[in-house]
Amino acid sequence: MxxxxxxxxxxxxxxxxxxxxxxxxxIILNPQNEVFYSAISI
Known part of the structure; x- marks a missing residue:
């Protein structure tokens, strides 16, 4: 996901x-999932 x-x-x-x-x-820490965040968030 x-x-x-x-x-x-x-x-x-x-x-x-x-x-x-x-x-x-x-869900977030599940290695089967791809986690993204916007550069604007940082």
Whole structure:
């Protein structure tokens, strides 16, 4: 699956924020998925 992350998700993932659900973390960190983010987000 291809996943495009927005700024909030990147920050939450980096900070291990509770606002990011366990299911979302599993999907994002699954090596079978391709994760993308916009350069404008950084």
């Amino acid at each position: 291809k996943i495009l992350l927005d700024t909030h998700i990147l920050i939450w993932l980096h900070r291990n924020d509770e606002q990011l659900s366990q299911k979302a973390k599993e």
